[in-house]
Amino acid sequence: MIEILEFLRDVLQQPALLIGMVSFVGLVALGKPFYKIMTGTLKPILGYLMLGAGAGFIVTNLDPLGKMIEKGFHITGVVPNNEAIVSVAQKILGVETMSILVVGLIVNLLIARFTKYKYVFLTGHHSFFMACLLSAVLGTSGMKGLELILCGGFILGAWSSISPAIGQKYTNKVTDGDGIALGHFGSLAYYISAWVGSKVGKPEESTEKIKIPEKWGFLRDTTVSTAITMMFFYLIAAIAAGPTYVATLSEGMSPILFAVMSGFKFAVGVTIVYSGVRMILGDLIPAFQGIATKVIPDAVPAVDCAVFFTYAPTAVVIGFVVSFIGGVIGMIILGILGGVLIIPGLVPHFFCGATAGIFGNATGGRKGAVCGAFVNGLLITFAPALLLPVLGSLGFQNTTFGDFDFGVLGITLGLISSATGQMGIFAVIAILFVVLLVPNFIPSKNKVINNPNEE
Template identity: 75%
Template sequence: MELLTGTLEFLKDILSEPALLIGLMSLVGLVALKSPGHKILTGTLGPILGYLMLSAGAAFIVENLAPLGLMIEHGFNIQGVVPNNEAVVAAAQELLGVETMSILVLGLVLNIVIARFTKYKYVFLTGHHSFFMACLLSAVLGATGLEGAQLIIIGGFLLGAWSAISPAIGQKYTLKVTDGDEVAMGHFGSLGYYLSAWVGSKVGNPSDNTENIDIPEKWSFLRNTTIATAITMIFFYVISAIVAGPEFVSTLSNGTSPLLFAAMAGLKFAVGVAIVYAGVRMILADLIPAFQGIATKIIPNAVPAVDCAVFFTYAQTAVIIGFVCSFIGGVIGMVVLGFAGGVLIIPGLVPHFFCGATAGIYGNATGGRKGAIIGSFVNGLAITFLPAMLLPVLGELGFANTTFGDFDFTVLGILIGQAGNALNMAGIYAILLIVLLALVIPNFVKTKSAALNNYTTEDEDNRKVRGA
């Protein structure tokens, strides 16, 4: 038993590390293509180093967002719950560690099986989000009375299925975002991004693209994304520092002048974004060609589903617009909850940056500037109200002071929790049946593409012509 637990722990460490998972997939693809040894080496290390660079940039962003959140909470005297995936996971791991690891391993294996034998050809490569989802499933399913092998099998199936289904749901929108790159969304905030894209299609015109904003010559420096990000974030930080007051800010700045500390934090944030962009370019440069080996030799027509930050380079102006508008939506949602007498969900800057930015990119792809603004605003409202609805479910598990922040976690947590509470095991089995039918039925229906909702044969031919 100890050996089994140790093996599961080792596998969990590997499979929950996105850099290694992406590198492993790239290695398999290159070997399948019978690439020469030097190309296998560089093609495997490239995505690993790229993802580590992306992670370093993301960590730098998160590190510099923390004082901004504290200044906002103190300056505006806000008390409530800040949605935080990591906090819930840390608490749940103490109770359900082995179950979570087992669900993670089974879920990743079933994702590959589903991609091989159904039309959901999407291979989910964002390992840490798979780990978060395994944790949510173990906690919510455990609260319904499931335990042992039954808990692991049902949780693993749901994880593997949603890992393949969620990229497919909005792939038609992802194709608009990437304009030809063969990737899918592999992030469990996906429903929020697709909602933003749908809203964008109703309110705007994709030709009015955020990246085509006409900027006068004297303001042309704003076309440099790093500089534009720095200026925007310095404004945010300095205003927050002024409102919080020098006495409080000095507790965060280690003796540095409060305003200088705020300005430097804004500049560091921009550097973090630049590092993310550089890492994304490294990932895509090697992963997409290598993945063709998997798509042709192992899982025909497979599509890699990658982290939301990978999409930041496709619409860099929309990233900032999405963050700001999502955060505004979060603030308004918090005020509404306050007036309604509910628990205040304080806008978490990490989910509003990463999820809000991605929602802005998707809204822009279908509705241009209006789509980016309104779509990400709606996303901000959603990731405020949904965590508030999930809070009672998690509260019953002893996690009353925190909640998941991303869209998919909250939706699945609410659905499974409510189904289990209302119908007991019958509710869980009903969800399993619906998911199973969703996986199987497309296999018996003629679709335009081998990978559900992906490029049609005609689209693929056009892409090859453009590539030539």
């Protein structure tokens, strides 16, 4: 039994396989010939692997940048990192986490089939991270065994269905109604960014319409502009850290050359991500029509945040930079207040900040991208700081989740658990159950909740 659960956990942790299976089922449901089923299944898998390769390249090149910033500017504290805390937690919560993951996926599919929350969450690694958080937090309420797995799995499946729906109206603005949803547990911060953007700017003043003089026309090329921006970041960090320290990271390469090449490699990683996204969307969306018409009527795929990067490439760069600035200011505020310093993690600030910039741009143009991303930077600084004591009580000191939804759910469930124990958790489950069912009894033209683009 354990071996089967471990195999299922491994499969569900691979978003590429999950997306491939979805495409396969959709194409079969549409009655496509074998060769189209084969290519339509493989291309989304390969596209996601390409996206993952690009993201991995980005993460690898962000690591030395973060270290140089810490060294050069003498910063010590906690760097939020989802992978780090999950790797620690798995040593004591492995079986519970993978069991919650499996139950959560099943619950998400059942909700999509029988309620108006038609969002199928396809970002498997984020589901795994959330399963880990839930197994840890619910365990402190005294839950264990089957009770822990079923309660955690229901919460995971429910939030996987509800979180894309909360801001689908904003997602439709980003994609111009392409028929996809956001499946990422930084979603609440992105929706807040979109709301902030709507209050400060106009969507028609998009970042993608920024007029660039002809002599600066090369900046319209996303790869080139990203390379120049990141090269500047790396050079400042390398100079601040000093040649002696940089040499420990560069394997003897000249510090200046190391900074320049790292900036270039980062830009290549972003370009690989864009290529993978295009390959995913090119085949996943048509295949998903089979799911939406035959298996789970009106289903909407909820996909990773990086999938949205191609909709506003300029906002990606702006969002990253401004979110990082917000993180630095947030860190300074925490220092003044005497709290634990949350050092801006470049990985969450890139992926989450870029997405916040995209959502802010969709509702408020350039001003929205800047203000939305700045607010995101503050949110993913303060939420991990507030989550840290909850996780510390579980024995995971000095590490915390980086994305906003983890902080919101972890803090909420942690406080409820400490105040009321298991009864509070059952109350949360009851509330989620009501939220999922009530829309079914409200007359509406839309078959999918919060999807104004649906005809």
